Amino acid sequence: MGLFSDIYNTVAKFFRPQEGQGDASKSVATNRLKLVLMQDRTNLTPKILEQMRGELIDLLSRYVELDKELLELNFEHEGDQVALMLSIPVIRAKxxxxxxxxxxxxxxxxxxxxxxxxxxxxxxxxxxxxxxxxxxxxxxxxxxxxxxxxxxxxxTPEDMNTNKTQEEQEEVKEECQG
Amino acid sequence: MAGRVIVITSGKGGVGKTTTSANIGTALAKAGYKVVLIDTDLGLRNLDLLLGLENRIVYTIVDVIEERCKLKQALVKDKKNPNLSLLAAAQTRDKSAVNADQLKEICETLKEENDFVLIDCPAGIEQGFQNAVAGASEAIVVTTPEMSAIRDADRIIGLLEAKEEIKSYKLLLNRVRPSLIKSNDMMSVDDVVEILSCPLIGIIPEDTGIITSTNKGEPIVNDENALAGKAYRNVAQRILGEEVPFLDLDEPKGIMAKIKNVFAKLKAKV
Incomplete structure (x- = not known):
């Protein structure tokens, strides 16, 4: 298998000389562009977004245990309307x-x-x-x-929770990697 | 008759506003419509070059505004097509020589005797843009599938939306390279349309023929065999209200493409 793909890659280079660091530069561009346009259109700076994210985590943490690492805050556009999309992986309800x-x-x-x-x-x-x-x-x-x-x-209770959360977070991460 | 006034704009420079103006204007004139092209890029005029009319310009838009000549005297007729004429920008003056009301008045006058008045807008969002847009009721936003051009197009679309006089605006995606889209190294037409959420009026493939046609001062729509020429003719037809399918830009399959395909399939199996 490894040998075969080595041979493939070597041969492929002759046919695709410009291809270098992966072929997904388009999606990188699309994602960067979406983010920057969202900021342009709404006048929200990355700093404010980060603050908003922090405060949302804080607020929601009172009620549920969250996976803070995987929390996603995005903007979506449909025509003229902008929607704030918050995706929160909940570990458990308190x-x-x-x-x-x-x-x-x-x-x-x-x-x-x-x-x-x-x-x-x-x-x-x-x-x-x-x-x-x-x-x-x-x-x-x-x-x-x-x-x-x-x-x-x-x-006392918070610390216990944090320990648990960390363990569970690791599990989640492992799952993601696997 | 009251013709349509369309501004061709982009925000970013170098994405093909002038090329687009020259080609759409020529295509509409070839289709039998009376067209005037206005170059509003004062101090940086180029539309005359693309049309091969640079040696015929006597008066410019500034001469008209400052009443050194009549509007009709400043219109330069195209070499081949009497339906097409150009109102050139002044090369020795800057944007402040013209204001929005003056341009609006010129457009009003020109649309009385023409089917189309196409305004080639300067890059940027300052006075030059404001002037160019003032007399128009439609807009074509030119962009390329690159981040900076798309970002600027988004700004322009935002500004156009805020203008009551602009009744409709459409997107023209220029310099599309199907091979790069295929290898996922360029945003696809769908990606750009989705991001800008703006209706599409044309997809123009990158074509080396554009360079040679510019060299000759001969818009590429006059070349029946060029793909970009065909794409521009299609845009003109869409402006006229016809439904024309977008070109299939997939490259013709040569031997190399076939070999690549075989390897791609092998890779998929690994």
Whole structure:
């Protein structure tokens, strides 16, 4: 088999002199083009897309365990309309307790942040506007994604979950490679 | 009579706007219609060269606008076809010598006595583009199956969509190389149409005959045997409302192609 394909490749070179690094440069071009056009058409920068992705992962992780590596965020066009297509490989749904714990942790985080902010600004803005609190949440969630959730208030169950998730993720990857 | 005013545009330079203008204009004139070609690429005029009329130009569009001559005096008749005439761009001036209203007025006047007014648009999306588009009600967007040309075409389509005067726009895919598409090294016609979601008016194969025809100042539609010429004649027919199937661009199978096929089959078995 190996010998035969070696011979084939050598002979084929005489007939196709330009063919070098694989014959799928067209699909590379198509994919790059689709991405860049989506950005051109919607004015969404890669940075914003990445942030959106992070926040979506964060939000959905409260309810289900996701395979973050395989999550896909794409734009699709049909005529004039643009649709945001989110493909999320779900590993398992969380049970009610876990969801509540996650929500509680989230709420605590926001409260803690608000308190901190209130102290720092020496009470010149006791009522934090909704916008501001959202900003705080965003900051926090980006950190959390980066740290792998170490700072979250409910470390015990989360850590266990993370371990499990990693194992399962590896399995998924192996399946993909196979 | 009120003729149709069609702008030929692309965004990116070098994809074949001028070649397309010259060929579609010539093909429509050959079919018996009165056609005026307007070169709006001020300072970089080339349409005269492709038509072989460079030595006959006395007045340009700027002379008309600045009233040094009448519009009719500036129209240069084609050597072979009296139905076709050219309003040349000024070579010594830049885009600011003309504005959109002036071009619109010229188009209005010309369409009274002609079946088609074809406007060869300059590259880019600035003033030159805005001027060229101003008087048109239809557009042909020329692109090639390359990323940069497609991206620019997408921008142009977006701009055309925003213009109320443009009632319809169609895509002309130029310099298609079937052998590269076959080896998956070039986007196919379907790929490009899907990405741009724009109706197609023509597929022009890459043809070395274009180079020789440009050298001679003789549009390739005049060559009955050239594939690109045939493709352009088909575009003209589609503009006239006829349904013409797109050319089958698969290359004629020679001995080498057959040998390749045998090896491809062997490879599939391995």
């Amino acid at each position: 049970d009610e307790e876990e969801i509540e714990a996650a929500l509680r942790a989230e709420a605590e985080k926001i409260e803690a942040k608000l308190e901190n902010k209130g102290n720092n600004s020496e009470e010149d803005a006791p009522e934090v506007t909704e916008e501001a609190s959202e900003e705080v949440e965003e900051e926090h969630s980006t950190n959390e994604v980066a740290d792998g959730g170490e700072n979250s208030g409910m470390s």
